[in-house]
Amino acid sequence: MNRRNALLLAGAALTVPQITPARAQEAWPVRQVRIVIPFAAGGPQDIPARIIAERLSRRMGATFIIENRPGVGGGLGAQMVAQSPPDGATLLFISSSISILPTLQKQLNFDPLRDLAPLTVVCDVPAGMMVRADSRFADLPSLLAEAKANPGKLTYGSGGVGSANHLAGAQFAALAGIETVHVPYRGVSQAVNAIYTGDIDFVFGSSVEVLSHHRQGRARLLGMTMPERVPAVPEIPAIAEYVPGYAAPNWFAMFAPKGMAPQMMARLVEELTAMKDDETLIARLGPAAAIIRMDGPGPLTAQLSAEIPRWRAVIERAGIGGGS
Template identity: 45%
Template sequence: MKATRRALLATPLAAPALAQAPWPNRTIRFIVPFAPGGPVEIPARFIAEQLAPILGQAVIVEARPGAGGALGIQAVVQANDPHTLLVTTSAVAVLPALVRDPGFDPLRDLTPITLVTDGAMVILARPDTAIRDLDDLLAQARAAPGRISYGSSGAGSTTHLGGALLCSMAGIELLHVPYRGAAQAVNALYAGDTALMVTGLGEAMPHLREGRLRALAVTSAARVPLLPAVPAAAERVPGYAITIWYAMLGPRGTPPEVVARIAAAVAPLRDGSALAARMAAAGIELLLDGPGPLAARLAREVPRWKQVAAAAGIRAE
């Protein structure tokens, strides 16, 4: 009887000890909510390789595509485990503007860990068109509303919203043509199916270096070092700025000490790493600046994209 009583008394004391096991105590998963081989996998895999020896656990990258990124984000939210983390694009801030119920609230259900990268997009045209620069584009779009088409990597993508934001802020109307990825949008531009396209600077650079496409403007607030002669759209449309950013987040309730440990472990990669060099060659800034800037960006951009979608007539599905 006494032995049984001692066992019963000991049971409640064991549970908290298990709950407080040090992190990490098993394999860490980075969920990338897009198809395998996409650009966000590059920093995700590099960071995973760097973190594994520091944390003393395997770190694996798992693609979980579907619903424009919503399925992978939902998987992290539902796991509710700081061993399952999200490495995603700015889609995490955009989806609530495009999907009536994406299955998550980025401001409520996710814990910011760090911004990973930030990069400009570029507005492209063929060299043989009459649209020579951004002034031409704005003038022709005002003269013929809805007649000039632009391609993007998909409806609701950041490249789509880059064009939609330009239309809203410049008071013009362009015809949006969505494609299933940047490669298809480029092919359509070459074929003359569209007059323009908006894409990430990294995807655009090979075509620009070969002289096969012309850059009309970059979408960052200022000019970028890779294309110093190309104006920022903000030089003609004050206040215009949109970039493609990647970020790492945990589920709601991720302990602050876990966030701090990851952020401190990845911060040294900013300077002199192979990842920093690879990103710089594509015109992309490697940030890794901790949870504060990411939390601030989400707080700005979640409501902003709802406003842009409403102004562009993009309805939540």
């Protein structure tokens, strides 16, 4: 190879896009990015979302801020993101309730599979069935026995009609062959307070919201909603051990508006998947038994596609109607 050809090849190599550490210094197309959480401030999504926002702000040449947009069971904020320009200025951080919205909130003018671009599942967040520490229910079999002997007597709370934890309870009753009464609250924290005042018998809540009560000895977790025992709390049985076929996975995920430029999508996915081993995320979510995923768009698309029809069946069987 002569000197002229070598110089041409070297120049060409410099023009080929490559993923290098310098990518962290590339400016994002907008100066400020909203990460919309479609629930009230102070919920379990806020912790990981703020950690992610801080890291993306450091690495992407823009300021990422959290914006809570509650309403319609998460549908209001999700719809806003779906209808936003795909210019990189708006992202969505939402729970597995996104798989419930298409069936429960038919008045919404968007479809998550059609109108949102999946970025990644952030983490799996197991949910648990909790009773007060001095409850007469020492374990799940004792609760099931009383529920079968007294149909319609036991009450359970959740964070609202149509919430993921409401449906976790509805599916539990259907598969266990029991009849329970759902009592909705404005958030799981209010439902937990109702446990302590004796207004309800048990509550379904994410591990972020209920596990600390169990560890402090103030309450007792009778079972977890994941298909198998959760590694962080192996002493707590999976509900499926007593109610075959039961599973109510709970997870947090991020989406962008559909139509974002492929290069921008790739950059976001690159930065998010690199957070799988982020020490701050692990330190904050590990004690709550959350399992960091950050596994990209494919697994999120597959999970959402499978769960939308599954929750549709639960909603229709239980006769749960949506609200405005």
